Amino acid sequence: MTTEVLTSKKKIRILIADDHPLFRRGLKNAFSETPDIEIIAEADNGNDVLDKIRDQELSLVILDISMPGKDGLEVVKQIKTEYPKLPILIMSVYPENQYAVRFIKAGAAGYLTKESALDTLLHAVRKVSQGGKFASPEITERLAFDFLETNKPLHETLSDREYQVFLMIARGKSLTEIANELSLSVKTISTHRSRILEKMKMKKNAELIHYAINYSLI
Template identity: 55%
Template sequence: MINVVIADDHPIVRAGLKQIITEEADIAVVGEASNGVELLNLVRHHDYNVVLLDLSMPGMDGLDVLKQLKIEKPHLPVVILTIHPESQYALRIIKAGASGYLTKASADEELIRAIRKVHRGGKYISPSLAEKIAFALDEDASRLPHETLSDREYQVLCLIGSGKTVSQVAESLALSVKTVSTYRARILEKMHLENNAELIHYAVQNGLVE
């Protein structure tokens, strides 16, 4: 039996995932968490075979949770489930240690295959993401400005690029306004941009926001 724990802040999403999984005789949902802190507590006290982790959760977001899981349980497979398109976060998520990346729109068709594959020790990614990773591994591939950012800077870029104010970004990431402002200043400097308008334009032009 493949024992799965689901972390998502939306009960309806968790219920939908459970419904898909319970139709399979060899997979069972044996744990649920509504945020990153709850998930980490569960994983510390119980044994699971696969983690299904939402990327966007209040407080400690999915990327931070993933990094902590890789420190505490380096061999525990983590499949990221998210509304964000592959172009926005997938490559960073895989580099951070995830065993799989699924958009929620494709979960109905791909979820079971992903769980079984990562449980066997494999990686579950789409052909388009595999191509992106191949190019990223090419040492001669030129890096776009946003690819030079740290993970946190990249998160701030995407949130500001989607139209959020510094205060809204701070609330979303559970950071102070001052800290987010510092990240924003670093982003503008690294990317040679002047203001939020240019930042938003860059994010849209490069497909970093929907």
């Protein structure tokens, strides 16, 4: 069955993708009294998201950015390649300033944190499902003026994977822990670390941590 975006006159049919069952249950409970919104599928890893999308008619995907298997950015890019009209709303524990711009540039239609109020979530779901965009004024401004910036911060020179590894290093995780979490080899993570240090003109993890704190990235 081909995935398609349903019109606003029909129910908003949602797939929730998050590896925490309690969070998925909480969302289902939150939407249970909204007659225009229906949770029709759930996924707990990146590969499962893509499989479920192919079998459903969806209005919207609500996606966490950290799940087993394919990471959030990979999932967003693949969804937008296969189903360019299917909106994606990111819900994450991470603050907007860490990931929102990257995910919206990758094709997500909106970004909000898991601490957002229910009214904010409902507004975002309805707006994004109808083809709109949802982000805070700060993120919207950053996106609008990004093309004018000539002296971007060093962390914005990193690739998506490098940025992900950089933040994990800045949070104090070891290379082994990062490798296990991302299902990559320690050698691959070590290579990413070397490239990160080179691009950011640094020599030690302590410098990365200090930089991340200064830019409020952790």
